[in-house]
Amino acid sequence: MPSLTSVLGVLDPxxxxxxFRQIADALREAIDKGRFREGDKLPSETELVDHFGVSRMTVRNALSLxxxxxxxxxxxxxxxxxxPRPPVRRLASDRFARRHRDQGKAAFTVEAEAAGSRPEVDSLEVKEERPSPGISARLGSPRKVLARRRRYLLDGRPVEFATSYLPLDLARNTPIAQPNPGPGGIYARLEEMGHRLDHFDxxxxxxxxxxxxxxxxxxxxGVPVIHLVRTAYDTEGRAVExxxxxxxxxxxxxxxQLPAN
Amino acid sequence: MPSLTSVLGVLDPxxxxxxFRQIADALREAIDKGRFREGDKLPSETELVDHFGVSRMTVRNALSLxxxxxxxxxxxxxxxxxxPRPPVRRLASDRFARRHRDQGKAAFTVEAEAAGSRPEVDSLEVKEERPSPGISARLGSPRKVLARRRRYLLDGRPVEFATSYLPLDLARNTPIAQPNPGPGGIYARLEEMGHRLDHFDxxxxxxxxxxxxxxxxxxxxGVPVIHLVRTAYDTEGRAVExxxxxxxxxxxxxxxQLPAN
DNA sequence: CTTGCCCACTCGTCTATACGAGTATGCGTC
DNA sequence: GACGCATACTCGTATAGACGAGTGGGCAAG
Structure with a gap:
């Protein structure tokens, strides 16, 4: 067990x-150098107080940084x-290609199981709503929309929360308004209903x-979120979701993947 | 001038x-409701201490949140x-399309001026380096690479820091190794040198x-960064940058923009 | 052996105080 | 008017102490 001094050094008065920044620097450097690894316990606040000879608030300030x-x-x-750095899920840009839809199973489930994780979907909610201004503008100002909300988890850990909005006149009384829209998801249903998908923004x-x-x-x-808004267009140029x-x-x-042309 | 109580309410003992979370909630709600707008000054720590009847550290804790x-x-x-929410720069996925390269001017400059901003590029540095493992793997393990570093600013505010890496055998003694690689940038030079670009990842x-x-x-x-790594491939399938x-x-x-196929 | 409690250790919250340092304003001098 | 300075206000940093609350281990009683 190396001494704290050899791992963290001392303050420069x-x-x-x-x-508190010097203390944060010392800890950050020790982490970078692998003296503490993912999941390792850092010295307790009391230990840092004793080692650096400062008050507890100063140590807490450093840890908070x-x-x-x-x-x-x-x-x-x-x-x-x-x-700890959790395993990372890679979203490829071809994940909505038609060939994947034809398989039938939900993309999230297939892909997660292939990666050896246990996928879950929860808090599914389907309801009719008045669209927010941003959604409304993207969908061509429908009076009401169908909203499908769900949360995705990997190995019990929530990783993603998503809401799909569709113009109500398009989705009402279709499988899309059911909690489980069937194989291939709502994109497959949209295509069956004659809305052949052209591209996504x-x-x-x-x-x-x-x-x-x-x-x-x-x-x-200290963990940000990525906010992704996808709009699906059919071959007539209409935004359908x-x-x-x-x-x-x-x-x-x-x-x-982008073409160079 | 409305009283602080009408804007922030009181604590629930x-x-x-x-x-400190209750105080943060009160401030957050006031911001959401537009009682304080972008750039507005919040009540000073002393004012919040007096209003809520707590110590200064508690107020600072709330503000820190x-x-x-x-x-x-x-x-x-x-x-x-x-x-304040700064103006946002939109990066379109076709920004490297060949038709844009033909114009001659740097994409960043053209686009920024079109948006009414004053673009700058600084801290330009061009040097030869040993590639890091990640860069090396993407470029096919060259022994050395040419690194081009630069920082982009809009209206004096730094917004982006970028480094291009190219295999040294490809870039040495070419205009790409010059601080200013000429019209159309390094992609135009690569194509002139016979590396017709096929796609980007x-x-x-x-x-x-x-x-x-x-x-x-x-x-x-409270501002995260977006970390983007782009790899350019030529028509022979070689990673060139x-x-x-x-x-x-x-x-x-x-x-x-993604195709649906 | 199991159960339940106590205790030691951890971080979380809060108070009170002190001084330092950056900013803005007004005022007096030049 | 221009300059410099004092001053009041802002947040930044640091100390010292207190109590609360979650966790886990040890120990004693059953």
């Missing part, structure tokens, strides 16, 4: 860098730990989560 | 919600302000910035 940076997570009653933003998003996605502090998705950013990498 | 959420920014000596992640990234992009707290880009997430929307 001549430095004009704030003490690391949490904001997404490097550490604290667990009440246990300690502060190096944040996707808009990607990243930001910090709202408190509500922190709850539904069980996000650690908007899917609004919020993903835990530490669980995803999005992949796109 | 019977609630088991932590006091809002900053982590990206809702507020503090300015030393001035106050805490509702974080882009990988997108979002995360909190490192301290170094906070400095170079002058990021407010990797561009590693870190963007201030509050300054960008990425847009992609």
């Amino acid at each position: 001549t430095s004009d860098r704030a003490v 690391l949490q904001q940076e997404g490097l550490a997570v604290s667990e009440h009653g246990k300690g502060v730990f190096v944040r 996707e808009e990607i933003r990243a930001r910090m989560p709202s408190p509500a998003e922190v709850r539904t996605l069980q996000l650690a502090s 908007v899917c609004d998705t919020v993903m835990a950013a530490d669980a995803y990498v999005l992949a796109y | 019977t609630s088991d919600r932590a006091v 809002l900053q982590q959420e990206g809702l507020a920014v503090s300015e030393h000596g001035k106050g805490v302000f509702v974080r 882009e990988e997108i992640r979002a995360r909190m910035p490192s301290p170094a990234e906070v400095r170079t992009l002058q990021l407010a707290s 990797v561009c590693d880009t870190v963007m201030a997430a509050d300054a960008y929307v990425l847009a992609y």
